[in-house]
Amino acid sequence: MTPKQQALFEARANIAKALAHPTRLFIVDMLSKGERCVCELREAVGADVSTVSKHLSVLKKAGILEDDKRGLQVYYRLRCSCVLSFFNCLEGVLRENAKKQLALME
Amino acid sequence: MTPKQQALFEARANIAKALAHPTRLFIVDMLSKGERCVCELREAVGADVSTVSKHLSVLKKAGILEDDKRGLQVYYRLRCSCVLSFFNCLEGVLRENAKKQLALME
DNA sequence: ATACTATTTGGTAGTTTAGCCAAATACTTT
DNA sequence: AAAGTATTTGGCTAAACTACCAAATAGTAT
Numbered sequence: 001m002t003p004k005q006q007a008l009f010e011a012r013a014n015i016a017k018a019l020a021h022p023t024r025l026f027i028v029d030m031l032s033k034g035e036r037c038v039c040e041l042r043e044a045v046g047a048d049v050s051t052v053s054k055h056l057s058v059l060k061k062a063g064i065l066e067d068d069k070r071g072l073q074v075y076y077r078l079r080c081s082c083v084l085s086f087f088n089c090l091e092g093v094l095r096e097n098a099k100k101q102l103a104l105m106e
Numbered sequence: 107m108t109p110k111q112q113a114l115f116e117a118r119a120n121i122a123k124a125l126a127h128p129t130r131l132f133i134v135d136m137l138s139k140g141e142r143c144v145c146e147l148r149e150a151v152g153a154d155v156s157t158v159s160k161h162l163s164v165l166k167k168a169g170i171l172e173d174d175k176r177g178l179q180v181y182y183r184l185r186c187s188c189v190l191s192f193f194n195c196l197e198g199v200l201r202e203n204a205k206k207q208l209a210l211m212e
Numbered sequence: 213a214t215a216c217t218a219t220t221t222g223g224t225a226g227t228t229t230a231g232c233c234a235a236a237t238a239c240t241t242t
Numbered sequence: 243a244a245a246g247t248a249t250t251t252g253g254c255t256a257a258a259c260t261a262c263c264a265a266a267t268a269g270t271a272t
Contacts, residue, residue, distance in 0.1 A: 001132055001152055009128035009135075012196040016126040021260090022115040025122065026107055029115075038219060046107055051261055053220055063203040072218045072269055082198030085191040090118040092188030097169040127230085144249060157231050159250055178239055178248045214272080221266070228259070236251070242244085 018062030019086060023047065024055050027076075028083055031065065035077035124168035125192060129153065130161050133182075134170065134189055141183035 001009070019025060023045055030036060030044060042052045056076055059065040064083060067076045107115070125131060129151055136142060136150060148158045162182055165171040170189060173182045 001129075001150065005132065006128065009131045011200055012131050012193070013126055013128040015196050015199050016122060016131065016192075020119055020122040020126040022112065022119040023107075025115045025118050026111065039217095042219095044107065048262055049219070050221080050263080054260085057220080063199050063206070069219090069268085072216095074219060080198050080202045082195050084195075085198075086122075086195035087118070089188050089190075089192035089195070090121050092186050092191075093121050093169050094117060096186045100169070129230095145247095148249095154232055155249070156233080156251080160230080163250080175238085175249090180249060216271080217269085219266105219268080221264105223264085224262090226260085228257105230255100230257080232254090234251105234253090236249105238249080239247085241246080 015062050015064065018058050018064055019083075021055065021058075023052075024059055027052075027055060027059065028064065028078065029087070031076060031078050032081070032084060035075045037073035037075050039073065041076070121168050121170065124164050124170055125189075127161070127164075129158075130165055133158075133161060133165065134184065135193070137171065137182060137184050138187070138190060141181045143179035143181050145179065147182070 019028065026045060027041055030041065036044075038049065038053060038056065041056070042049045045052050056065065056067070060067060060076070064079060065076050066079045067074050069075075125134065132151060133147055136147065142150075144155065144159060144162065147162070148155045151158050162171065162173070166173060166182070170185060171182050172185045173180050175181075
């Protein structure tokens with residue numbers, strides 16, 4: 001792995017890492033339907049606000065989300081819809097896994 | 107988040123987690139070009155064999171890779187090509203990030 | 213200014229992860 | 243069966259991550 005490759009794959013891994021948490025995937029899924037403020041997300045997630053806020057900042061730092069403040073609320077949204085192809089990938093693997101499970105049972 | 111959703115997003119996150127490491131992304135990228143044995147991967151990655159082996163087992167456990175032994179070597183390959191849409195996603199975000207960087211410089 | 217609401221930040225304890233070495237396992241060749 | 247090669251597993255330490263609480267910050271309303 002050349003240093004150049006190293007850097008490329010590290011950049012990619014940073015984004016993948018940001019997505020690699022159930023709560024953060026849930027948030028991304030919610031935001032794929034439209035922007036939400038922190039309090040709405042907090043409610044849906046059901047964890048401490050500070051926890052949710054930190055998850056949001058992880059996603060933002062990775063460039064997956066963007067936010068803007070309107071009055072007291074901060075609204076978050078997806079920065080590019082390409083994130084949905086990510087879910088395709090995950091679903092694809094899960095489907096394969098399920099298929100294999102079935103096959104093993106016979 | 108209902109328990110059902112919880113379970114779904116955990117399953118997805120497990121796959122995402124398996125992909126969230128530069129070396130593992132590199133391996134997946136290599137395997138997208140065809141199967142490889144551990145020693146070839148080890149050579150390309152340039153880390154201890156045991157390290158590479160552990161990365162492979164993480165990917166396999168997540169259902170992303172499958173392997174089979176032929177003689178002394180163990181060959182690994184992608185289990186479904188959908189993983190490539192994952193790279194699309196990562197590239198998309200990286201592109202957006204780069205665009206923003208450019209915009210900020212003006 | 214004060215009180216109130218929404219969000220972020222700092223600190224901490226517990227858990228998970230990564231990478232190396234050494235040892236075990238599996239297969240092949242002599 | 244003994245020696246050699248390929249791979250996996252166990253053990254260990256250092257680093258990274260998560261969730262909560264408490265405290266700080268930012269904006270709004272009285």
